[in-house]
Amino acid sequence: MSAQNKFLKQQSVGVIGVPFSGGQPRDGVDQGPLKIIEFGLLNQLEELGWQVNFDGHRDYTTMQPAVDPPVGKLLNARYVSAVTESVASSVSSHLKQGSLALTLGGDHSIALGTVSGTMAIHPDAGLIWVDAHADINTPETTESGNIHGCPVSFLLGIAGQIKEFNWVKPCLSPERLVYIGLRDVDAGEKKILREHGIKAFSMHEVDKYGIAKVVEMAIEHVSPNRSRPIHLSFDVDALDPTVAPSTGTPVRGGLTFREGHYICEAVHETGCLVAMDLMEVNPSLEDDQAVFQTVTIGCSLVRCALGETLL
Numbered sequence: 001m002s003a004q005n006k007f008l009k010q011q012s013v014g015v016i017g018v019p020f021s022g023g024q025p026r027d028g029v030d031q032g033p034l035k036i037i038e039f040g041l042l043n044q045l046e047e048l049g050w051q052v053n054f055d056g057h058r059d060y061t062t063m064q065p066a067v068d069p070p071v072g073k074l075l076n077a078r079y080v081s082a083v084t085e086s087v088a089s090s091v092s093s094h095l096k097q098g099s100l101a102l103t104l105g106g107d108h109s110i111a112l113g114t115v116s117g118t119m120a121i122h123p124d125a126g127l128i129w130v131d132a133h134a135d136i137n138t139p140e141t142t143e144s145g146n147i148h149g150c151p152v153s154f155l156l157g158i159a160g161q162i163k164e165f166n167w168v169k170p171c172l173s174p175e176r177l178v179y180i181g182l183r184d185v186d187a188g189e190k191k192i193l194r195e196h197g198i199k200a201f202s203m204h205e206v207d208k209y210g211i212a213k214v215v216e217m218a219i220e221h222v223s224p225n226r227s228r229p230i231h232l233s234f235d236v237d238a239l240d241p242t243v244a245p246s247t248g249t250p251v252r253g254g255l256t257f258r259e260g261h262y263i264c265e266a267v268h269e270t271g272c273l274v275a276m277d278l279m280e281v282n283p284s285l286e287d288d289q290a291v292f293q294t295v296t297i298g299c300s301l302v303r304c305a306l307g308e309t310l311l
């Protein structure tokens with residue numbers, strides 16, 4: 001381990017697999033955690049010196065209500081709410097023990113739970129959201145009704161009162177959030193980003209400043225002088241589809257292999273990482289070679305965030 005982490009009590013990581021796809025319409029993303037673990041991530045983390053506490057592959061399907069009619073435009077609202085509430089408490093319990101919390105998705109609606117869980121223990125944490133998408137639609141602005149496009153609005157408390165999500169507390173302030181990798185942002189989302197003055201580095205800024213500068217500015221924004229804990233929520237579709245093809249909403253023009261890894265390496269070096277999400281790996285999309293590519297890059301992103309170095 002190159003950098004000492006100032007917010008963990010010990011070098012241990014709680015791993016939460018969330019085989020859940022209810023935040024979007026495509027089957028298969030629920031198989032992400034299984035594949036990532038099959039590929040050997042837990043051993044790889046042990047080899048890096050981590051004590052690994054794996055919660056096991058939980059079965060969230062028992063939480064699916066018999067009927068879950070749309071709430072306004074939102075699809076599977078009750079199911080998403082129940083699963084994410086449970087994920088929040090899993091994340092919190094690992095953090096409470098002074099461990100890092102690593103959550104493997106599953107679709108990105110799960111971050112509604114992971115970030116809530118982090119903020120319950122580290123209320124001053126900053127959130128770095130690496131994604132092609134802003135996932136900040138409100139129940140009003142969403143065009144798809146897919147909740148994986150909405151978690152950030154709930155976390156900020158701008159989603160309005162939705163009684164199915166009563167448990168969610170606004171826990172994130174706009175200045176504690178930063179995006180990297182955006183390139184497919186809905187019109188309603190652009191308005192929200194502007195109105196709340198949310199810091200966002202799209203692919204345009206990555207091209208303009210280079211990844212090192214962008215990551216430095218992003219970290220400084222959410223954790224000035226590395227004073228605050230960091231939650232890294234990594235949607236694998238932030239990467240270019242040539243690099244990580246097996247994901248439900250790919251968008252061309254994304255991060256390169258190295259840019260994705262650089263983000264994770266730099267976040268590790270802060271010594272502030274307390275929680276990481278790896279989301280939207282869908283092993284049922286594209287061919288075997290594509291799945292292998294996507295799962296292996298998912299594992300290596302996590303290893304870099306947890307201290308793997310090139311030298």
Ligand SMILES: NC(=[NH2+])NCCC[C@H](N)C(=O)O
Nearest residue numbers: 108133137144146148149249
């Ligand atoms: N986590 C993701 N892959 N999100 C994609 C969201 C796409 C679109 N903005 C929507 O609201 O549906």
Ligand SMILES: [Mn+2]
Nearest residue numbers: 132133235237
């Ligand atoms: Mn995305």
Ligand SMILES: [Mn+2]
Nearest residue numbers: 108131135235
């Ligand atoms: Mn996302």
